[in-house]
Amino acid sequence: MKTLKFPDDFTKLTHRLPGGVQYLYKLNDEDNNMVSIVGGAIGLKGDGVRTFEMWDTKNDYDVQGYLTAEEINHWLQNHPLEEGE
DSSP states (O other), X not given: OBOOOTTTTSEEEEOSSTTOEEEEEEOOSTTOOEEEEEESSTTXXXXXXXXXXXXXXXXXXXXXXXXXXXXXXXXXXXXXXXXXX
């Protein structure tokens, strides 16, 4: 099992919304699952500095908003990935 750590294991990208940031981890699986963490733009549920919006398409298809990095890492710790993902 692999436990992801935010932001260390994620690729940092510029979000398509102005002022937004995205941290992305793509799983190596047939379903193209990912964990996307965003914030900082109008319409996103987090400021991109202290709070973030997280979408984990493998474990919970619902978006979770206004999470701190500590809350994200707690989620990731409780939802480790199978080897090879």
